[in-house]
Amino acid sequence: MPNKSTDENRFLRWLRQDWRKYHPENLPLHTQLITLFLLIGILPAILLGVMVNYTSDRIIERQVTDNTLQLIDKVNQTLDTYMEHMQSITYLISFDSGVVNFMNAALSNVATPDLNDDEHADSSLSGTSVYQLRQFLQGFTTVYPEIAGILIVNRNGEYISNELYARNPQQRLTRETWYREAVANKGLFTIVGHPSGRNVTSHTNYLDSEVISVARALYDPHTGNMRGVVLIDLKLRVIAQAAKDVRLGKTGYLMVTDAKGQPIYSPKGPFEQSVPARLASSLTSAQQDVFTSEMQGQQLQFVYTTSDYTGWKTVGVFRLSESVAESRTIRFYVVIFLFIVCFAGLTASYGLARSISQPIHRLSALMQKAEAGDMTARYMSSRRDEVGMLGRSFNRMIIEIRNLLRLNRRQERQKREAELRSLQAHIRPHFLYNTLDTIQWMARKKGAEDISQLVDSLSKLFRIGLSGGSDIITLHEEEQHIRSYLQIQQTRYRDRLHYTLDIPAHLQGVYVIKLLLQPLVENAIYHGIRARRGPGMITVRAEQQEEMLIYTVTDDGAGITEERLAELQQQLEHPLDTLGSRGPEPSGSYGLLNIQARIHLAYGTRYGLTLQRGEQGGAIVTVTQPLLRQFPPHTIRQEEDDNE
Template sequence: MKRVTGWLKGRSIAIKHFLFLFAGSLILFGLLAWNNLQDAEQLFRKQVLSDAQVIIDRTNLYLDAYLDNVQNILLLLSTREDLLDQGMEQEASAALRKYAEINGTLYKTMYLVRADGKAMSNTQVYLDIIGNPHLSKLYRQAQSNYGIMISEPYDSPLSGKTVAFSLPITAQSGGKVKGVAIIEVDLIRLTNMLAQFMNTRNQTFSIITSKNNIVNAFDASWPLYYYALLPYNTSVFPPELKADFVTRIGDLPVGITELNGAKGKMVAVKSGMNKLGWYFIAFIEDGFFYQNIISLYNNYKTAALVWVVILLISSYMMSRYVTHPVRTLVAKMDRVRDMEVLPSISVQREDEIGRLAKSYNAMMERIHHLLTETKEMEMRKNQYELKMLQSQIAPHFLYNTLACISSLAKQHKIDAVRETIRALVGLLSFSFDKSTEFVTLEEELEGLRMYAHIQTVRYGDKFELDIDVAPEALHCKILKLTLQPLVENAIFHGLAPQKAKGLIRIRAYTRKGRLMIVIRDNGLGMSSEQLESVFTERRKAPSKHRFTGIGIMNVQERIRLHFGAEYGLSIASLPQVGTLIRIGLPAAALYD
């Protein structure tokens, strides 16, 4: 230490500043990098274990539901004590076959065992030929229990490796035990159902009873790497977990524990005992927690190397800058020359952690699914609101129209009455049609002409409607009742208040994949303040004289909801000159 101190005393200020700045920055960066790596590792580890715990809890719920289903079948069989009577053997076998066909995915073999030792099964032929030596033991065990008994795993001649559920059946009169109903479950199928959630290259599971017997069965159809994590005794077939390992996992406490497996260190997540009296244990390879961190380590190594180079250069330059006042003019010029030839340093650091484990990805997918779902619900809400407005026909509109028809009838203008009624019926049919929200521009214009005819009857020769549409635009798709609210707005607010006859001109054409519709009127127009408030009218109650509750803001929202934010309305207006509305839509045919 004294030698280092003595060496520093003889160095210049620039070297001392450089060394202290470089060493301090390097230590700080190293501590931050190490802390971030540890946090990332712990976060990933915690997330994987949390997801494993969630899967275990759901698996236990599934097993509890499995037990409830078995209980229901046994209770159903207990109500059929008549099947245990002498001479009812064929009926009993037929009833068991019926139950087994309905619940074939859950159970392997079902039995009814009488007090005299006679056994009936859904596979009676195989039982008569092969037999089942375990039935007598199961019968004795069931007699000592009042409820449903669950056996330890054993090898059945008919069901393979299985677990039996048994329930004594008592006579309704006297309460004497007439027999026992026994169900042997298909452990291979049960294991396969659970393996879909838990078995991967890096994790597996096991189910153990309170007496340290393994419940899950070996299935040769699964890839061998599913069984590589745990120590199996391969000298027998099917392979079995080694006895000392079974003892170790049986003694594990509930929760998270580290232990050694066939491939080294691993983490065990043990659940509490479920209704079946079983413990579900998930095993996760310890290296799985680090394999996705390797890329992060590599990124930090690369970033650290680049950072050291940058730190060296920056510290050197800062040291030179600090010692600038004591430099001579020649040294200063040399430094300027060096700076001119010094190549520029460009550093692009890749500090992204990247993807985490599959379980973490799944959690994220869910959350998505939730956000997307929320967005869709909001979209449907907006659609329902617009459909409600579309279906609201103002009563004053109908009243005024019917009053006009009555007036025409009194004047014996039969043709005018006929045309007005035809226009009203057509307009109402067009509005109430719920088969589709989209129509062609030609159909929309036809509905608009009927509406304009009714308003002409009502207001007289107050305005004129001029429509000029390019032929290729007639078959383009448009939202129903898009033009009517805009023309209605022009009549009520632009033309009706003025004394002179007004003109509403509608032009439509296609250009560069867009359908352009221009509505122009020579009415009163709007000031800049009125124009700014047009798109806030959705917050106001609609006029009772309108045909529907749809306003300009609703039209704008419907277009953007269905076609996107790049489409919609643009409005220009001058007081005492008129208003121009331009509608931009995609030029798509309705039946493409």
């Protein structure tokens, strides 16, 4: 059992992996597009062709059935007309005075009731009357050649006819089946059908299958007594002429059956022996119907309609394959149409898919070259669609990447130069510290406290500026550095310079980039306080806004012009480019640009320096950086790049 379970799991895993290859996401774009176009274009055409083929088959089949029913109705009308004529003849015969006299005559010689023989003519019915009756009946056969013979029988069994006679004169005709059927119908027109085993024949010796017999009982209109029966034999060729001229397809034909399905007329054909037996078991009492049956390995369709007058069923018989010959022609054209549509669809799908996928493949190859380091790759095309837009965006991206790489190399070069200058500035720093301590000790020994304080401030300034080579210090150390610098400058400018430092205690421990405030304060002194008349005030303030640390350096000096402010703001947008174009030596706005560049390199362009004019004169410089309560192992700029 474990082996069986393992095999099943292995098979299911293989099946999932095998089918996963054919998932649309794993197929080439060219294959996906062709498949999509085929589903959108060719599949509806195939479905339409199938629907057209199915609909045309149903329409043609219905039209064939309707046309067959119309032909059958016309044949039925013809047959009904013949039967109506026969019924009219029975009425004409019943109204004839000679026939009435014959019906009312009481012949003395009952044993020989054949009035066709003049020797046995009744005295009550002269030979002249018999001759006249024969001539009267002969007139009907002359006018209606479809009549094979007419026989009149009274209730005593005596008969008279122009063509028919009894085979056995001793056997009374009143015992015949057709006679009893006519009497049972009480004066209604009765269609007997093919005669079978009757005691009546004709001088022409028609076979029973060559005639159709009809009969009607004659009644006395005054007394209501039955007088006798009129029998008329109708030639079958009349029915044959009405039906044989109708052709259903190549081999189809019409046949006529009675109400029970027994054949009245059936032409000779390939299914002559099988059809009547099948019809006898399949015909129903419905007025009309259509059904299909298999005979001798072929599908035959039967369509029949029942005559309201005779009760006969006229049946159309034809091969089902012949009825759908036209539908096969339509199917052929539908197949040709589908072939053309499929061929055109495949060609169009392949061309359209190629026109879309090939530029994308070419663009993908260019991206792989760019990924390998080839920044000279360019997409060359005049397309105006989405693929062309994507190619032009790729070109702009490559140009931007090249610019960024060039900028990065320049930044790395500037960083190395700055590191070199920093290393040069750190040469023997302890010698400088010891020298300043010696000067401070000598000044105190001489009683020059002001010189001692000045040297102490200068020593702190250098010590914090060097800070062991670290670029990150606490805000408290930055405050000591700027305070020492201001004390030195206040010694120089005396009462012309006043300052205020507003650094909250809870921000003393946050980490900042060193030497950010000193260049700003220096600019405030040299370009603001020194240029004005009278004393000036410099305010340095630090505050927290959400997760940002904000410095503000404000002075009430001479201020800055609009033109100079616009120029500085433009330079501050791209500090590295401006520094690179001006060289490494400080001049003019180098301090502001240096601070802006250091902040951008450390924290990104989201932070930095902004410059504006004060409302009462002077200038306001604002610096923003992230709030760092722990010493950062790496710069924020590097972390942002990694996240991106």
